[in-house]
Amino acid sequence: MAVKTDIQIAREASKLSIQEIGKKVGIDEKSLVPYGHDKAKVSAEFIKQQAGKPDGKLILVTAINPTPAGEGKTTTTVGLGDGFNAIGKKAMICIREASLGPCFGMKGGAAGGGYAQVVPMEDMNLHFTGDFHAITSAHNLLSAMIDNHIYWGNELQIDSRRVVWRRVMDMNDRALRQITASLGGATNGYPSESGFDITVASEVMAILCLANDLEDLEKRLGDIIVAYRRDKTPVYCRDIKADGAMTVLLKDAMQPNLVQTLENNPAFVHGGPFANIAHGCNSVIATRTALKLADYVVTEAGFGADLGAEKFLNIKCRKAGLAPAAVVLVATVRAMKMNGGVTKGELDQENVEAVKSGCANLGRHMENIKQFGVPVIVAINHFTLDTEAEIAAVKAYVSEHGSEAIVCKHWASGSAGIKELATRVVETVEKDEARFEPLYPDEMSLMQKIETICTRIYRADEVVADKAIRTQLKAWEKAGYGHLPICIAKTQYSFTIDPERRGAPEGHSVPIREVRLSAGAGFIVAICGAIMTMPGLPRVPSAEVIRLDSEGQIEGLF
Known part of the structure; x- marks a missing residue:
């Protein structure tokens, strides 16, 4: 019997109306702004009304470094949320929105998989409620207004060589990484070098995900540094007078999106920064609201724990005053084998020694998470060809390192396959052993913060940064930005x-190749190695097999 694809399973889902989903967590019908029958935004007024309520428990789902073998972090996040509800706990899920870039590139969607998915899967992986379009438009409005200001006399005395605000689009397109703009004569403006980043790398995306409300959003947008004058003093977005119009474009995008899992449990899907080039977490406003509505909130951080979890804990939790009660670290037997030197073509063969060797990657992530004072439980996302001996090797390794590993079969069985993990997480949380602290204090110098992450999380011997980068970091400290956390852009x-x-x-x-100040978002970006803030498409992009069938249904999306 053929295994059903994710999109087939999602299409067969028995969905409830979005109003019924809202009722499960106390969101009344008038507080929902429906987008069709199965998705809605939650009104800002309703969110304000939740302020005095106590918070539920926050559970972070993270993973080992991604491999071609697959790990299933979002699938586990969704499954665990369903698992909590299945054992009688009131739970919500908070995940990020999908970018079109990886959907049409090689990574695929971001709605989970198998019988642990968020629906409507097609909508969520494509245009959804238009949030990414709003972010792209707001970002590029600012770009246009900067060029327009220079064209009409440059009253602010912007040094056109030092415009640091690039453009964005939500697509992988390497040809746009570096461009020359305003060619074609005087009526088109002053020729200059520029370039595009992908929308998920935009500071506007980060700001939307970290802002508390519309007032905070507008202030943060105004704080964006867009350029420098010849005397190297900064020019802000508010100087260009773009912050108000950008806030208008983002007004609806600030409202969290409510959808449901295959088991009709509520989920917020909001914001979408990548963790390899941005801070990799869903919005603060969605997470905080969910904590007021549910006893348990399951959220995820992008890619492996060295990127997503580190940024969740050092940036999002620091900025939003959040503290996770436990961390679930997702791993697979297949990924352990790849970390142990097995090729993708050999993964179906039992290899206990490779599993044992590859567990070093898992162990490193466990050690790193414990540095933050939060208990960690390992979820072994089960694949059909995993053998008992291989699973036993992972469990034994985790046990020897002071934690527990639990086999999870949510991909095949939904909540029934992850109840044991849900139960164990509840037991862990009820012990109240979490003593969360960020890895470094605000007052540490910017270079020391970079070195702390690189040595304590990546286990590097040294950080290489030339004099210009060190001078720039010191200049930002002198300008009052030394308290900001670090967001490292690095391969996942x-x-x-x-x-x-x-x-x-x-x-x-x-x-460290480059450093960028995201003054509105409130962090410093350190770009390492060959990481790109505008990805390219692979040799055979997923877009080649995505199409409509004869009945008008989407094929090839996963």
Whole structure:
């Protein structure tokens, strides 16, 4: 019997109306702004009314470094939310929206998989409620207004060589990484170098995900540094007078999106920064609202724990005053084998020794999470060809390192396959052993913060940064930005900057190629190695097989 695809399973879902989903967590019908029958935005007024309520428990789902074998972090996030509800706990899920770039590239969608999915899967992976379009439009409005200001006399005395605000689009397109703009004569403006980032790397995306409300959103947008004058003083978005109009464009996008799982449990899907080039977490406003509505809130952070979890804990939790009660670390037997040196073509063969060798990557992530004072439980996302001996090897390794690993079969069985994990997480949380603290204090210097992440999380021997970068960091400290946390842009596939170097390497260096100040979002971005803020499409992009069938239904989306 053929295994059904994710899209087939999602299409067969028995969905409730979005009003019924809202009722499950106390959202009345008038507080929902429906987008069709199965998705809605939650009104800002309703969110304000929840302020005095106590918070539920926050559970972070993270993972080992991603491999071609697959890990299933979002699938586990969705499954665990369903699992909590199945054992009688009132739970919600908070995940990010999907970018069109990876949907048409190679990564695929972001709605989970198998019988642990968020629906409507097609809508969520494509245009959804238009949030990404609003973010793209707001970002590019600012770009247009900067060029327009320079064209009409440049009253602010912007040095056109030092415009640092690029453009964005929600697509992978390497041809736009570096461009020359305003060619074609005087009527088109002053020629200048520019470029595009993908929308998920936009500071506007980060701001939307970290802002508390519309007032905070507008202030943060105004704080964006867009350019410098010849005397190197900064020019802000508010100087260009774009912050008000940008807020108008983002007004609806600020409202969290409510959808449901295949088991009709409520889920917020809001915001979508990538964790390899941005901070990789869903919006603060969605997470905070969910904590007021549910006893347990399950959220995820992008890619492996060295990126997503580190940024969740050091940036999002610091900025929003959040503290996770427990962390679930997702791993697979297949990924352990790849970390142990097995090729993708050999994954179906039992190899206990490779599993044991590859567990070093898992162990490194466990150690890193414990540095933050939060208990960690390992979820072994089960694949059909995993053998008992291989599973036993992972369990034994985790036990030897002071935690517990639990086999989860939510992909095949939904909540029934993850009840044991849900129960164990509840037991862990009720012990109240979490003593969360960020990895570094606000007052530490910017360079020391970078070095702390690189040495304590990546286990690098050194950080390589030339004099210009160190001088720039000191200048930002002098300008009052020294208290900001660090957001490192780095390959997701390895603790190092080399995507091919799996396992738990030591004795490596991390070169800082560039630093960027995201004054509105409230962090410093350190770009490492060859990481790109505008990805390219692979040799065979997923877009080649996505189409409509004869009945008008989407094929090829996963």
